[in-house]
Amino acid sequence: MTDEDGLDLENQPTPEELAQLEEERRAAERSYFNVTRSLPAGLLFALPLLAVYELGVLLYRSEINAAADILKAPIFWLQQHPIQLFGADLLLLVGLALIGLAVAAVWRVGRLGALHAGTFLGMFSESLLYAMILGPLALAPITGELKFGGFSPHLDDFPLKLVVAAGAGFYEEAFFRFAILGAIFYLAKEVGKLRPVTAGALALVLSGAFFSAAHFLAGGETPELGTFIYRLAAGMILGLVFLTRGFGIAAWTHAIYDLYLLCFAAG
Numbered sequence: 001m002t003d004e005d006g007l008d009l010e011n012q013p014t015p016e017e018l019a020q021l022e023e024e025r026r027a028a029e030r031s032y033f034n035v036t037r038s039l040p041a042g043l044l045f046a047l048p049l050l051a052v053y054e055l056g057v058l059l060y061r062s063e064i065n066a067a068a069d070i071l072k073a074p075i076f077w078l079q080q081h082p083i084q085l086f087g088a089d090l091l092l093l094v095g096l097a098l099i100g101l102a103v104a105a106v107w108r109v110g111r112l113g114a115l116h117a118g119t120f121l122g123m124f125s126e127s128l129l130y131a132m133i134l135g136p137l138a139l140a141p142i143t144g145e146l147k148f149g150g151f152s153p154h155l156d157d158f159p160l161k162l163v164v165a166a167g168a169g170f171y172e173e174a175f176f177r178f179a180i181l182g183a184i185f186y187l188a189k190e191v192g193k194l195r196p197v198t199a200g201a202l203a204l205v206l207s208g209a210f211f212s213a214a215h216f217l218a219g220g221e222t223p224e225l226g227t228f229i230y231r232l233a234a235g236m237i238l239g240l241v242f243l244t245r246g247f248g249i250a251a252w253t254h255a256i257y258d259l260y261l262l263c264f265a266a267g
Contacts, residue, residue: 029112030112030113030114032114032119032122033245035109035112035114035119036114036119036122036123036126036245036246036248036249037244037245037246038108038109038112038246039105039246039247040104040105040106040108040109041105041109041114041119041123041246041248042246042247042248042249042251043101043102043105043247043248044102044105044106044109044120044248045120045123045124045248045249045251045252046169046170046173046247046248046251046252047102048166049166049167049169049170049251049252049255050166050170052162052163052166053065053068053163053166053167053170053171055163056159056160056162056163056166056167057163059159059163060160060163064160064163064164064167065164065167065168065171065172066214066218067167067168067171067172067174067175067176068167068170068171070175071171071174071175071179075091075094078090078091078094079091123248123249123252124252126245126249127249127252127253127256128256130237130241130245130249130253131252131253131254131256131257131260132148134234134237134238134253134257135148135149135234135257135260135261136148136149137233137237138230138231138233138234138237139230139233140233141229141230141233142226142229142230149265149266150265150266151264151265151266152264152265152266153263153264154263154264155263158263161259161262161263162259164258164262165255165256165258165259165262166255168254168255168258169251169252169253169254169255169256169258170251170255172211172254173238173242173247173250173251173254174247174251176207176210176211176214176235176238176239177207177238177239177242177247177250178242178247180207180210180211181203181204181207181239181242181243182203184199184202184203184206184207185199185200185202185203185243188202188203200243203239203243204236204239204240204243205236207235207236207239208231208232208233208234208235208236208239209232209235210235211231211232211234211235211238212228212229212230212231212232212234212235213228215231216228238250238253238254241253
């Protein structure tokens with residue numbers, strides 16, 4: 001049976017079926033993997049890294065991470081060149097907007113029923129797992145084997161090392177993955193009309209190469225092929241974590257791995 005517009009009325013879903021489909025959609029939206037992959041949950045999960053780094057900046061009275069310098073450049077500029085907007089200092093409005101963003105993230109995650117310790121414990125467990133395999137996977141193209149490193153605590157200057165790791169986790173993921181990888185993926189998919197998988201692969205390679213090269217530039221190191229390949233692989237692995245598991249888990253994976261290198265990696 002069809003109506004006057006030619007639609008098949010017999011195959012149209014009933015109100016009960018539509019309600020069931022909507023309930024299934026909401027259940028999928030509230031699933032652990034969908035919630036934890038979302039940007040609101042990722043931002044909330046990454047906030048402790050941001051807090052540790054910014055407290056460290058106050059303690060050591062200097063920026064410690066080059067990516068943080070880049071991302072905070074507009075704030076530094078506003079501090080030196082105050083601008084009034086709607087009768088208020090623009091820098092203050094930016095701060096209020098960031099607070100509003102955090103509140104909105106709390107509201108969104110709470111609305112999905114995921115604002116509890118179990119959610120973030122699961123995200124931390126994932127990050128710890130990915131951090132454990134990050135090094136062996138990144139070194140495999142060079143060594144030709146999947147070899148796990150040793151464990152030899154060297155905890156001198158631990159507070160500084162913790163700040164360095166937190167800053168790398170938050171700001172480098174925000175810059176290289178959220179901004180750079182995200183922009184390349186969007187342009188490749190929407191402008192270049194590539195398939196999502198192809199656009200993602202291209203974004204992983206290009207952002208990983210930029211991530212690796214930037215470390216040589218920021219550290220003033222002499223370029224070396226093996227080190228470049230290792231950092232390229234690490235950047236691509238972190239990019240894959242970002243694409244599949246979201247910003248927060250990628251940030252904590254990066255931070256935990258860096259903390260291991262600084263404090264526990266065998267010499």
